[in-house]
Amino acid sequence: MLLQKKLRNRFGLSELSGAVGDLGTVLPLAFALVVFNGFPAARLFLLWGLAYVATGWYFKVPISVQPLKAMAVIAITAGFSQETLATTAVMYGLLLLLLTGTGLIVWLQQWFSPALIRGVQLGIGLLLAQKAFALVSEHAFFLGVPANSGYLAILLLSGIFLLLYGGQLVLGKPVGLIILGAGLAVGIMSGVAPGPAVQGGGLLALTLPKWQLLPDVFILLILPQLPLTLGNAIFAANDVCHELWPARSNRVTVRKLGGSIGVSNIFIGLLGGFPICHGAGGIAAHARLGGRTGGTTIFLGAVLITVALVDGLSGFLFLIPVPVLGALLLLNSWAMISLVGRLDRAGDWIVALTVGGISFATHHLALALMVGLLLERILWIKPVHNLVGRLQRGIKVSFRR
Structure with a gap:
């Protein structure tokens, strides 16, 4: 009975604040997938939101749900179709279930020492910091709006980061939620048109995998992504959870994380979505803004599902100012980089x-x-x-x- 109480999700203000932690990663990639690959924003938000709710309910800690980053970059650059990417999601999910079911994923884990995992986390932290500054340099204030005052946007990014760091980490106040709400209000009042909500297709699209695409998607999309998923979204994610919440993470194992990613991607792919993972950086980001239980990701999942189901709301999430998203990325970056300090030798x-x-x-x-x-x-x-x-x-x- 005591164990059940410890593993009960909470839904207080701290969990709600933690829910916004990973939006700096999710929203820019979602925007690019809508613009360059033709996904309806509502479909992405609905399927990712369902995955957020499921992981929060099962794991009882804030497990992130992020679009596969390496795969997203390749897909956006090459302009792969929704159908190809949905097929890739199913195939990727099956591959991870194979690695998990056979125990190969546990055998692979022995090659990832604490030093290698901390190195992965350091690299991701540095890349996230670079992405934060690149984001404001390219878009300045709003996604999809060309930058015309990059220096001012960088100053705003730095100021918002200091507010987040000081308020959230030093004082322990849920300032992330306040800053996000204020930023969204500014975006709505700015007169900028909401981001692209729907491109091609409906809310869901039943998509049976096209197996003839397997050789191409395996070489072009799956192979470049697999090391990142193993290193960051499974082994490093497992490490971060047990570092941050050792008493709550008894359900978090490499096999269960791999299985979760596998099942989620089969489900997402069959309904025409883009594949996801459980990035360690996103987990740390939720924690940095106050997330402690699965209530954090259930909150975020519920918001994404609501935005997807209410006609016309999907585009409004893209009105969150870029300096706010960049500051969340920087906080995410610092959370990852600081983990290296736990090494001794x-x-x-x-x-x-x-x-x-x-x-x-x-x-x-x-x-x-x-x-x-x-x-x-x-x-x-x-x-x-x-x-x-x-x-x-x-x-x-x-x-x-």
Whole structure:
């Protein structure tokens, strides 16, 4: 009975504030998928909202639901059709269920040491910070509106980030919710037209997978995404949950996260949507703004579902000012970067900084992980290991003096 009480979702102001934490990642990608791939915004919000509610109900901690980032970038750049991307979602879901059901995902986990996972988190944090500044440089104040005053937007971004950091993290007040509400009000009163709500197709579109597309989508979309999903949305996500909420995360395992992503994507793909994952950065973002239980993601899911079902509301979410979205991304970024500080050994720091640096410089997580794995093996060669150990002891002695 005591365990059940600990795992009960809460729906207070803190959980509501935490719900807005990951909008800086979700909304810009949703906007691009609507504009460049023709998805109806209502369909994306409805399917992602249902996934948010389901994960919050099951896991009892704020598990994020994010569009697959590497896949989204490739799809947006190449202009893949809704049908192709929905087929990809089903195939990706089946692949993850295969890895989960056979236990291969647990075998793969042993290759991801704490140093590698922290390196992945560092790289993602740096990329999110870069994305925040790129977002305001490109759009300035509103999504879809060309930038004409980038410097002012960057100043606003910096100021809003300081307000979020000071109010939310230092004072523990739900300022994220206040800033988001104020930003949306400014967007509505600005006279800017709401973002594109509907392109092609209806609210849902039953889409049977086209298996003849398997070779193409596997090479072009699935392979580039898989290392990022394993490293960030499964292994790092599992790590973040157990770091932040050790007493509440007994349902969070790599197999259950993989299974959740798999089932969600089969469901989303069959209904014509874009695939999702449970990014570690989004989990940390929900936590930074006050989220502690699955009530956080149930709140957000309910909002997305409502916006999708009420005619004409979908476009209004795109009126949240870009500096607000960028500030949420920066807070998200800091949450990920700060996790590296939990490493102790010099060798682990070397690996994490290398993986994070390569991820940031190349935007290629798979390459960074391969280099990190190789570097770990080199550092465990006895002469190198002894040298790093002496270096660490020397640094500690210097600090004591």
